[in-house]
Amino acid sequence: MLPIDILIIGIIIGAFLLYNSIKMWRSHSARRRVLKAGKAEAAARKFLESEGYSVLAVQERVPIITKVNGKANRSHIQADLIVQKGKEVFVVDVKTGDVAQRPASPENRRQLLEYYLVYRTDGVLVLDMDSKKLYRMEFDIDYPSTHVTSLIPCLLSFCAGIVITLILFKGGYLS
Template identity: 40%
Template structure:
């Protein structure tokens, strides 16, 4: 028994190709939209965790005998690129005093970032050491609730 298919349901290859092309475009647009939403959500979540970590870090610093002088202190330095000066701005989490010295405190949450030997963290702490010219840098590891005092020795 043969089923009769109305002519309107038949599709030639060019129509099928066009439909497939449109479906791929729509699929790519939906994927792009969902990816943007995901990235925005991750960014929001990380910023929220960071803010909460910074608030808790201020309490931890006080408990350990440090006084917060300023939150989010701006730092500036000039570097030269091909002889031309380029202004660099940085913003650490806290400028603190304690034990008779002044420190820049950087707060880290998560798994890898709180390790002082983690490349990105180490470079950031070194940059803060140079820009702020304080007595030292403190790395506040909120996952472990621990404060690391970081000092850099420069080869002579």
């Protein structure tokens, strides 16, 4: 066997071992994250109950259909918890780590707004399990009204045209 053959075999074996090592590490990291999230959610239920909330649902899935060019794509939205306190019902998103400290960040806000619109609750709670801090998120949406804003300039132009026409008739310029 030539030295170049040994080099090629070494590269192939090295690449194979590196690929499998990375794959195992990612799998291990994912399992660790899921385990941590599960523990955080169990602790979250106890914490929320101690704060006077009743847990109505855990990991409740809401099926959704997203149509792309008329083709239906089925998926679901799944919130961590649905809770109630008094007459108010909330979706709870349990967070840990740095992301929990920024509940209004764009990536969090998009997810929380999605929960708010899908579950139609009184609000969304973000529970930072690391610091045991509860954030109440509410969304006041000021929807743009494209019909009214495009209609106003048209009406103003129409009225200006009538006024100018009347002035021109009264002045004798249009007979």
